[in-house]
Amino acid sequence: MRYVFGIILSLLLFPFTGKANSPIAVKAVVIEDVLEDYKKFLKGRNPLDIKDFSGPYSRRDVIELVLFQQALSAGGLHTLVILIPMPTYQRSIAELEKGYVDATANPVWETDLKESSTWKSISTVDPGQFVAGLYGKPKRIAELSNLSLSELKNKSITTSFVWESDVQALKKAGFTNIVDGGNWERMIRMVKHDRVDFLLSSFRAEKDLSFQVQDTKYIPLSGYKIILEGRRVWGVSRNSKKSKNLIAALNKGVPLLKQKGIIEKAYRQSGFFNSRVDHWKTISAETTDILR
Missing domain, CATH: 3.40.190.10 (Periplasmic binding protein-like II)
Structure with a gap:
């Protein structure tokens, strides 16, 4: 029942902004608490119109839902995105691999996606970032x-x-x-x-x-x-009928967002990329005590 309610709620929250000949809606999984904060961050705004990623409820997971939709649009796929709430990361990956959903709304670790059942987008976060x-x-x-x-x-x-x-x-x-x-x-x-x-x-x-x-x-x-x-990528189910259009749009849209500085800006305004910790010590097994 909660799953069905999530679909209905998403349809109400995210108005269709595509063209009349747009393909059928894309279903993308998202963790429940992220979706709740995303709704509060959005405040009824169209995610495609957002240029300022700061403010209440902004965090990495939240702004990535905006970036997902902007990447699809930039890549030429103008369609409704239905966000499907899931309780855990593991469940989200399982639903994707089975083809019950079309994509992950948040980037995931590249190594968590099976080549046999998923496509991987160009990365939003590269090793060391x-x-x-x-x-x-x-x-x-x-x-x-x-x-x-x-x-x-x-x-x-x-x-x-x-x-x-x-x-x-x-x-x-x-x-x-x-x-x-x-x-x-x-x-x-x-x-x-x-x-x-x-x-x-x-x-x-x-x-x-x-x-x-x-x-x-x-x-x-x-x-x-x-x-x-590791790399963070959006996952697309190979079992989805929309998979080729989806991965093509993401792989066209992500570089365009990077070129325009939108992904960097979003991650910085949400605090994920944070210059205040640049001088902090990276802990490793070999790290010794330092003066604090």
Whole structure:
């Protein structure tokens, strides 16, 4: 029932802006909490008209839904996009591979897509560009900031064990106490209720790089960052009748958005590409303690 409601709600939220001869609507999967924030960010605006990617509810996942639709349009595919909510990243990939949906609304890790069942778009994020922070509650971060790096690596941090890129990045950084959080909402609750010390998150556009979920604020441990390796691409199901048109539009549209600086601008305004952490130390297994 929730799945059907999501389709109906999407039809109401995203008016058809294509031409009369446009192909049938594109169904794209998105994680539930991202869709909720996207609706709040959009405030009834047409995603194709958005040029400023900053503001309340702006974050990497949210603005990528806008970029997806702008890339399709720039690539010549003018059609309705129906955003289908899914509870987890893993479920989204499974629905894509089976052909139950046409595409992922957010870029995913290239290595998570099977060649036999999916097409991969030109990347939006290249190796070395995905930078994340160690986030926690302000009081706990203040306590942890007094520890040495070797001590920090023994503290608990949560991610989802199906997010292989996150897990590998944490292991490569030398973290030894990685806890499976399942999904983003559960990870947030684990940090909130002091079951773990950190969670891994993209940076945000706030001055203190923070984000807030309900009544709880989360900030990064200043001075340290982690690099997640790999490329981020939009996935298109080979089992979709629209697959050739979709991948062609994305592979034409993404370079055009890059050329115009739109992808760079969107990622910077959302805080994902963030100059304030350029001087921060990248944690690796070999990283030694530094003066803070």
